[in-house]
Amino acid sequence: MPGFFDKNKKYIAVLALFLVLFWLVTVQVKAGRFTVLEKPVLAVSGFFERIITGTYNGIAGLGRGYVFLVRTERENRRLAKELGDLRLENQIMNELLSENERLREALGFKKLNPPASVTAQVIGRDSSPSSSTVTVNKGSLAGIDRDLAVITPDGIVGRVQAILPGTARVQLLTDPGSTIAVRVQRNREEGLLEGKLNRCALKYVSFYVDVQEGDLLVTSGLDGIYPKGLPVARVTTVRKHEASSFQTVYADPVVRISRLEEVLVFKK
């Protein structure tokens, strides 16, 4: 028996290391993810990501410049038409906004102020099989803090998970650790949207609640992170099981996660 241990001591040490890691993971499942050493790693990787992304964008930009020039005329006409439509829509919205403010004032409600935001560029994304995050090129120096909502004009992207002076890591809404309090826009039913890597799942939706494919889910504001009323995901699958008191609802993010280039980070 001692001979066996002497002969295989390296493998036994490796097995012991695996057991320690397994124990570490089980502890975090119960207590939440540890944040130890997060900042040094983000600092080193953020530094190199800036250099590599800057060089890559510089070289790719040269080629793209020519292609853009060729398409400019067609793009210009399309944008001019879109601008006209948006101006008209904006006028109608302004009318509705001022009417809404008058009514809120008459009812004694607090005035709504849109939160200030910072624009940040996505400089990296992780490829871990068990998480979904991106790195952005703005950090605490730009007023970014942990747990701030990150959006694009289309809808919710995620929340700030770790920050450094010049870099921040954003946990995407598809990350398994992400939870967003949402409402079904059509009937105001509430639920919790959890990330499932390539899509999201609406949790704790009672069997009797009316949720349909195509329904838009918007933030309810109840989680204290995301402002109320922003688009999050669209329902793609609804399955009802007789044996369960809940239904299975899957939804795809309204933001195209794979095409993220620039995001807005809401300040508190």
Next chain:
Amino acid sequence: MKPRMYLIVLLLLLPLQASLFGPLPLGSIAPDLGLAVLYCIGLVTGPVEAALAGVAIGLTQDLGSASLIGFSGLTRGVVGLFAGFLGRRVLDIQSPSNIVLLVVFCLAESLFSALFLEITYGSVPLVGLFFGRMVPRAITTALVGYAFLRLMSGKNVLAWLLRRGLQKEL
């Protein structure tokens, strides 16, 4: 491998993965640089060294992402161990069968991760994940890994990468 090679791998893995290998034109599908590099390390070093390299690479990736710290360390450690066994007993680094084996390793790791998430958080759409994310990721990772192996089989590359003791052993 030489210690300085490990240092370079650990320093450059996250930034290269995030900035160059992340936003490839294939949408959200990107090759897993860490796994590809680890497989190559496994083939040319041995089970114990590759397992330790896998733990180090996995822990670095855990710290740089939102996953539970130690999770990728564990899965990558196991991948390194098996890749090391393969390298010692079965394969040579130029064999195209490495592509198939890398696909298998990548799929096995992804499936294990998905099952862990299913057990921990529930409601993971396994079928959609398998065809929409795991398979394309495994294929791209295998191609990148095979390209690395071809590069490593070049003249004097292994001598440049490996420690003297390991070169004699091989």
